[in-house]
Amino acid sequence: VDATTMEHLATLIYTSGTTGRPKGVRLPHRVWVFEAYTAEATAKSAGEDLLTIDDKQFLWLPLAHVMGKLFMVLPLHYGFETAVDGRIDKIVDNLAVVKPTFMASAPRVFEKAYNGVEAAMVAKGGITEKLYRWAVKNGGAVFEADHGVGHAGAFTRWQAKLGDRIVLSKVRERFGGRARFFISGSAALNPEISRWFGAVGMPVLEGYGLTESSAGTTLTQPSQYRTGYVGRPLNGIEAKVDSDGELLLRGPSIMDGYHNNPEATAEVFTEDGFFRTGDIAEIDDQGRIRITDRKKELFKTSNGKYVAPALIESTFRGLCPVASQMVVIGNNRKYVGALITLDDAAITAWAEKAGITGSYKEIVSSPQVHGLVGGYVDELNATLNRWEQIKTYRILPRDLTVERQEITPSLKLRRKVIAEHFNYDIEKLFEE
Template sequence: KYKIFQWAADVGREYAKVTQDNFRRTGTASAPFGLTAKHKVADALVFAKIREAFGGRLRACISGSAALAPEIGYFFAGAGVHILEGYGLTESSAASFVNPGEAYRTGTVGKPLPGTEVRIADDGEILLRGPGIMEGYHGLPEKTAEVLEADGWFHTGDIGELSADGYLRITDRKKDLIKTSGGKYIAPAEVEGQFKAVCPFVSNILVHGADRNYCTALIALDEPALLGWAAEHGLGGKSYAEVVAAPETVKLIQGYVDRLNEGLQRWQTIKKFRLLPRDLDIEHGELTPSLKLKRPVVEREYKDLIDDMYAGSREA
């Protein structure tokens, strides 16, 4: 059953990518006959059951607040569960962008809502203007001046790309971009999201590389998934920390890191990683209440592991 599911998932992702690409070019969501036939089989064996789990009448659902890994989006698109990504901020009166129901593009947050203007600054920051943009922060004129220009353009603090036909793709927060010692800018959240899409065992990951000559990662694994795998691979009865430290586990995760690196630019690739002895959590101050990563806290707490990964390099 698992092999059938994996086959269906691969077919679904390919089908979604091809049909979305064809719709963008021709206005028709078509696919080659062979792929269409495989998709029909996958739909009967797997996808129809997934749609039934959602009640059987789901037209679409909305995703916002945080990035949706494209591979996850393509999977659901191929399964007939259409996830329409959107984007907005409190300062823009919530939603400013959303994907159109029929012409949605996985990996983007869609087109601006009526009345919303958008442009990309020279440094890649997304600027918005329109009736939904705030007049300013109450009682904080200096903070307002930092983000709101006199002509109404609002600096979102997010980095993105705008397609020729108006679809926006968010790549990272401006403050979270890192610059390697070689001068290359990297959006760590984008790399982290891609890893979460390919590795079923990851819980949290932090990519590090600011002022370094290569990127590294701290990886925390999902305890139930990891211990389930361990029980089937001769590591049953061991604690989470013991399983994480086992060579078999390091080899397992190395395989997923290699798979991630295949789709990255050379300067984005993860050269080394370390598995954390426990998951990151709110109690230790490593995650926000909405489960977003607090990078400075994690990097400070695991400074020794990070330094060890650069031992012997030019920045050591």
């Protein structure tokens, strides 16, 4: 132990391989020590104590994943309690039992939680649903106004306070009743879902990082919140945007390099030591970063137009309460198509109310479900440029799974595997 230095290797994590062959990321002890201290220092420099010894964390993230690793390191520094359970289908149930003050997660979990509440309110209908819509509307207006978007007068604030007491406080109970905030990373969170959590009184603070940057690179502080942004770089980390829009990073949290792969290491560092993230980004006048897409996932249609699939996919998941996944496809094609999967519990509940019986496969192939999903696709298309619009789609007979390696353990799409498994469906999208 005494012979171990900050520059000795602490962790070797192989990237999840959403594109290309996984590479071993070498993270020395330096990066974890830095992450723990900069998390505290960054919050204090913003005049806040984001985490304290009195917090309680719920941790579901894979412990061999860089984000899960970071949220095992932080309680060692702060001393707060952590409850661990990796069963994804039990997360929402566990929140009510553990009653955490915060949780870090990939966006998919927040999407499922939001869709679950929305489906429950639609099922109740009547005055209950109307009260819920009223409370969310006023709570959202106050939350947005308090973070620099729009205005909320005294009457709106009074309504928001009343709505919180009689409606939204009960929604928070589904999440344990003690959550001060959540942290979202790994992919972009749909802005509408972010606004909903803010309205309900459990803001989702978006952060950003990669395995190569030890997960914690930027984080939204409550006072600097802005929907759609992943916050400012943590203290000690430099960030800038290259001429082609790629985000570049430099600082103590960056890896030593890829294990036994000097060629790949050389490719991702600039001459002045900045790490090429592979993400396209914008930085606003307050230093807050917005990630628009993965550089490698951008594709060009045969008409020469660029499309950013991840943004379209997250927007759809926020619009459609029964959606599980959307995979946007159109590289070198005349138009853009999509594969869609539906959330088993959500679509089964909807089908029961609509009087549709049968297995999941039978339900999702029904004309009623195609009509439902088609309406949300139309709603999505209204927000997109003409060349980005989904011209055709197919609802798959099953959801994507980690076991089949179609999504990573942190719930990112593995596009190459999906393309192999659903090649027939993809070709059907582009038949004349």
